[in-house]
Amino acid sequence: xxxxxxxxxxxxxxxxxxxxxxxxxxxxxxxxxxxxxxxxxxxxxxxxxxxxxxxxxxxxxxxxxxxxxxxxxxxxxxxxxxxxxxxxxxxxxxxxxxxxxxxxxxxxxxxxxxxxxxxxxxxxxxxxxxxxxxxxxxxxxxxxxxxxxxxxxxxxxxxxxxxxxxxxxxxxxxxxxxxxxxxxxxxxxxxxxxxxxxxxxxxxxxxxxxxxxxxxxxxxxxxxxxxxxxxxxxxxxxxxxxxxxxxxxxxxxxxxxxxxxxxxxxxxxxxxxxxxxxxxxxxxxxxxxxxxxxxxxxxxxxxxxxx
Ligand SMILES: Cc1cc2nc3c(=O)[nH]c(=O)nc-3n(C[C@H](O)[C@H](O)[C@H](O)COP(=O)(O)OP(=O)(O)OC[C@H]3O[C@@H](n4cnc5c(N)ncnc54)[C@H](O)[C@@H]3O)c2cc1C
Numbered sequence: 001x002x003x004x005x006x007x008x009x010x011x012x013x014x015x016x017x018x019x020x021x022x023x024x025x026x027x028x029x030x031x032x033x034x035x036x037x038x039x040x041x042x043x044x045x046x047x048x049x050x051x052x053x054x055x056x057x058x059x060x061x062x063x064x065x066x067x068x069x070x071x072x073x074x075x076x077x078x079x080x081x082x083x084x085x086x087x088x089x090x091x092x093x094x095x096x097x098x099x100x101x102x103x104x105x106x107x108x109x110x111x112x113x114x115x116x117x118x119x120x121x122x123x124x125x126x127x128x129x130x131x132x133x134x135x136x137x138x139x140x141x142x143x144x145x146x147x148x149x150x151x152x153x154x155x156x157x158x159x160x161x162x163x164x165x166x167x168x169x170x171x172x173x174x175x176x177x178x179x180x181x182x183x184x185x186x187x188x189x190x191x192x193x194x195x196x197x198x199x200x201x202x203x204x205x206x207x208x209x210x211x212x213x214x215x216x217x218x219x220x221x222x223x224x225x226x227x228x229x230x231x232x233x234x235x236x237x238x239x240x241x242x243x244x245x246x247x248x249x250x251x252x253x254x255x256x257x258x259x260x261x262x263x264x265x266x267x268x269x270x271x272x273x274x275x276x277x278x279x280x281x282x283x284x285x286x287x288x289x290x291x292x293x294x295x296x297x298x299x300x301x302x303x304x305x306x307x
Pocket of ligand 1: 031065066067068069070071072073087105129130131132133134135136137138139140141142143144187188189190219221225226227228300
């Protein structure tokens, strides 16, 4: 394994000096506002540079992790002794072409939805309030209010684990409930195409506002979280199970089961990753004891020993 200093130098060559940070606090980079430092943090600004940075990370042997907007991520208090490669703002191009929208992986879903509305393209409103990037959303097959990425993706450009950049089509995406073949194979999403249908910008805008209002009413949007902590178990709702188990408002340290939506674990201020992890374990155990249902986390973990 190469030394961090040497890896840093190579990253700088590939992405530019301004794109490489040392000891970057992940609490500043995640919606949970939790997490220690990443030894190296890189923000490439083009596909070429991203591919090169990932190649360097792979060849150097240091642990690395690709993130988007950090809205589904819990980073350990001890941070991550490797390189976090963030594909976000600097790779967020969006281009409308007829009924298709070409987007780079770092484009925010809210921005894509706004562009779709402006262009009179319907079918992406479901994603307007999901605070993630296109890349993160492909990975998770993000969805809400009856829509999911699966419904709109026509092709995705990836960097595969062998280092090849190629385009994959729906039959190879393996999109299921909050899962994808990208995740299983270890692909990095670089860009993609969304295909929508024509619609009335005013109606689309109204629908987006309705959904935003629903979120505001139902979700603890003013407190840091990573959205729904758990996936929806077959035949149940995680929030209802947690609430029925009497855990609404239950807290460990600064981590709390939201009073507003029991499916969300929130950081009430000063929560550690350990608090969140302990609370998640406690919720899983309690729900299993009471209802025999195993909750699976939707949130991703970085820097922890095996859960
Ligand atoms: C208030 C709130 C509400 C939310 N509501 C919803 C909702 O309604 N529906 C929903 O599905 N989710 C929801 N989420 C969760 C989250 O926003 C989504 O999962 C989103 O898709 C994550 O995108 P991200 O860019 O933030 O990914 P990150 O959190 O940065 O990463 C998530 C995962 O994706 C991987 N990843 C990120 N970018 C790439 C890439 N380019 N290539 C390969 N892998 C990548 C990471 O390695 C990680 O495994 C919510 C979160 C919050 C905080």
